[in-house]
Amino acid sequence: MIKRLFVLMALLVLSVGCNRRVGVILDEQINIGTHSLHIYCVGEGSPVIVIDVGIGETGASWQSVQDQLAQDTRVCTYDRAGYEQSDTGPMPRHSKQMAGELKILLENAGVEGPYLLVGHSLGGLNMQIFASQYPEVVIGAVLLDPPPLRWLISGVDFPELYEMFNQQTEDLSRAATAASQSDDPEEKSKASFYLALTSESEELLGESARQVATIGSFDDMPLVVIGSGRPNPSFGDSAEAYQLFWIEQSRALADKSTAGLFILAEESGHHIHQDAPEMVMEAIISMLQQMR
Template sequence: MHSEEESTFPTTFVDVGGYHLAAFCSGSGSPTVVLDAGMGDTSEVWYQVQENISQFSRVCSYDRAGIGQSESGPLPRNSQTIVNELHTLLKQAGLPSPYVLVGHSFGGFNARLYASQYPDEVLGIVLIDSAHPDFDLVGQLPPEEPGENQGLHEIRAVLKQETQETKNPEGIDPVASAMQVRSIPSLGTIPLVVVTHTSETWIEMLMNGFPGFPRELAAKLDHAWQEGQQCLLSLSSQSTQMVAQHSGHYIHHDEPELVVQAIRNVIAMAQVDQDTIYG
C-alpha cells in the first residue's frame, strides 16, 4: 500500500527470542508512540499517521511475527504472546518509556493487555475502532444456511476468522486473546481516548464491500459494535470518545488527522494528570 513511503522510515530488526521483528521508528522526543495494527495488517497501514506524529514525538510501528518483514514466531499465538514480544522489542531496541499505545481493532486487545501488565510504562492509550472481547458479532447473524446471500456468506467468514478460528494470516487464537483481555476489568486512571467510526458511513462501506448484505443486518452489527465502544470508555476513569465522521473501520486511513489529534489529546490528558499530582 505504502511500500515506497514505508522505506523512508529506518528499519530495525530486533531479536525477541530467536526470531526477529521489524520495527520502523521516526521522530524524536518523549513519549514514544507505539502503533499496533489490526489482525493481518502490517506497519504500512500507519504511514500517514506516523509521518504526522514524527513531527512532534518519537513514533514506532512494527510488523508482528509472521507478517510484513518480520520472521515467524512460535505457534499458537495470542495477545499475551504479542505483548511479550512487544515488551522485548521496545527494550532491545532501546526505546524508552513512557509509551502511548495506539491499537486498531485487534491491536486494541494488545494495547489493553500491555497497559495492564506494565502500567508504569504507559502514559496513555488510544483505541481506534477497537474490538471488544464480550461482543460476539457472529452471533448477531442468522444461522448459516446453504445457498445464503453471498454478501452474508463472506461477512460470516471474515468475522469467524477474526473472532472464532485460528485460520488467519498470523496464526492468532482470537478466543484465547479475548479471554486474556476479558480478565482486565479496569486500567485505573491511565488516560484513554476511544476513536469510533460513524454508523452510517460504516454501514454504507460494509454494504459496498459485500454486495447484497442486508442493510438491517449491517445496522444490527453496527449497533453491537457501538455498544462495545461505549463499554471501552469504562476501562479508565480518565476516558473520552472521538467519533470519526467520514470513516469506516480504518479510521487511520480515512481520517489520519483525527487519529493524530487523538494521540495529542491523550498526551495532553496525561500532562494535566501529572500537573495535578505534582502540583
Template sequence: MPRLINIGERRLAVSNKGRGQPTVVLEMGLGAAGSVFNEIAERLAALTHVVWYDRAGLGYSDPAPTPRTIQDIARDLHALLLHASIPGPYVLVGHSMGGLTVRFYREHYPEEVAGMVLLDASHEEQRERLLAVLPPEQEDELSHLAHLRHILSTRWNDPNKNEEKFDHRANSALMRHCHSLDDLPLMVISRGHSDRDPAKFPPGVVEEIELTWLQMQRELARLSSKSQHMRAEKSGHMLNRDVPDLVVEAICQVVLQIRA
C-alpha cells in the first residue's frame, strides 16, 4: 500500500523501496497509475532506491484542477520528492507521455537529474508527423484509419477527450523550450513492432507510421552525447508488460554508469 504525501495542494500516493544512489524515479504513460511499474520497481530495488507514484487523479492520489500539462506534473513530482524526503540524484524513467514529463523535469531541475531512460517515449511533434503519413481522407476509408485520424486531428486538441485531461497542444508548446540533454547518461528503448494490425489499414500505412516513430525515437537518442538506443524487437508500446527484463536491464545499466 503506497503512502499518501501532502504536497500542499493535494496528496499523492508514493511507493519506494531499496537503498542506494542514484534514486530511480518511474514516470508512467497517459492514464496509468504507478502500479503498472510494481514488478519492475521490485526488481530494481535489489540494486538501488526506486520510487513510483500515482499522478493526481489516478490510483490513490487526490484529483487536481484540469486541464493539466507536463509542467503541472513536473511541479507535483518535484514537490512530492521534497515532501517525502527522497534525496537525489535521480534517474528519471519515462514511458510514453511520461517521456515528455521527465525531459521537462530535467530542463527545470537539471542539478537533480543524473540520468534518464525513455521507454518508447512520446515526441513533441508526433501528432503532426503521424498525420503527415496518413493517406488523404476519403468518405469510405477503413474504420481503423478513420479512428486514428480522428484521434490525431480532433481528440488530440481537446483535453476532455483523454483520461487525465491533458492539454497536448500546451505540452508540445512547452517542449519547444526544452533543449538538449548535453552529456546526460541516456537510454532510449523503442518498440520493435506496432500494436496496430496492418490488415485493418490500407497497405503500407502501419509500416510508414512505424518508420516515422522510429525516426522520432532516434532523434530522442540524439538529445545526449552519452546515449544508447535499443529496439525491443519482441515488444509493442507497452514495454513494461512485454519485455520487463529488458527494461530492468537498461535502467540498471544507467545506474551503474552513473556510479562508475
C-alpha cells in the first residue's frame, strides 16, 4: 500500500512538472478586426518570448527552439497574414502594418506582456518597429540577421544583388497572378500566400526599410544582434563582400542601444536558428534571466 502511494506521488510530481513546462497551449486563429491570425503559444511564465520569422517562413519553423525555450517561460509564434492558417490581410504588407497587427493579436489572444522580442530577417525589422512603437511592454530584443537598411533603401552598395532581389519579387508577383487565375483549387489556394510574399518583398526594399531607418535609438533597451558569418553562395562573386557589409551593418544596429551586443555566428548561414540553435537559445535565455 505504501509502495503504491509513493508511486502515485511520484507520478503526480512528474505530471505537475510536465504541466509547468508545457503550460496552457494556445493554438488558435484570433480575430484582430480586419482578419484573423494564427498564434501558437506554449510554456508558462513571464516575460513572454514573442517570435517573428523571415519571409516565406511560418512559426512552425521555430518549433524545436520554441519547445526548448518553453521550459523556462511562455513562448509564442504566429503566422503573418496570408501564411498557413492566417487570413489574407490589408495591403501593403510593410513593417508598421505587421507590427501593429501583432500587437492587436497578442492583446486579443490574452497574451499579456512584458515581451522579449525575437525576430529573424524580415521579422527582425518588424520587431524593431514593435519595440519603438510599444516600448512600455518590451523588455528587450534578440534579432537574427536583420537585413541591412542601407542596402535595402538604395541598393547602391551591391546593385547586382538588388536587381536579383527585385527579379525574385517580380517572379513572386507573376506566381500570385497565375495562382489566383488557376482552375486548380490547390494552386488557387496558394494565391494569398504569394500575394503576401510579393507585398512583403516589395515593402522590404521600400517602406519597411524606411520606417525602421527613422528609429533613432533604442536607448538602454537590452538588445542582442546575432549575425551570420557564412556567405550565401547564391550571391555569386559578391557573396563574401556582401557578408562583410552585412556584419558591419549588424554591428551598427547593436550600437543603437547602450545595452546592445553583437554576436557573430561564424559557421552559420542566414537561418541562424537552424544552423546554431544553441547560440540563439543561449542569447535569449541569458537576456531572460537578466530581466528576472
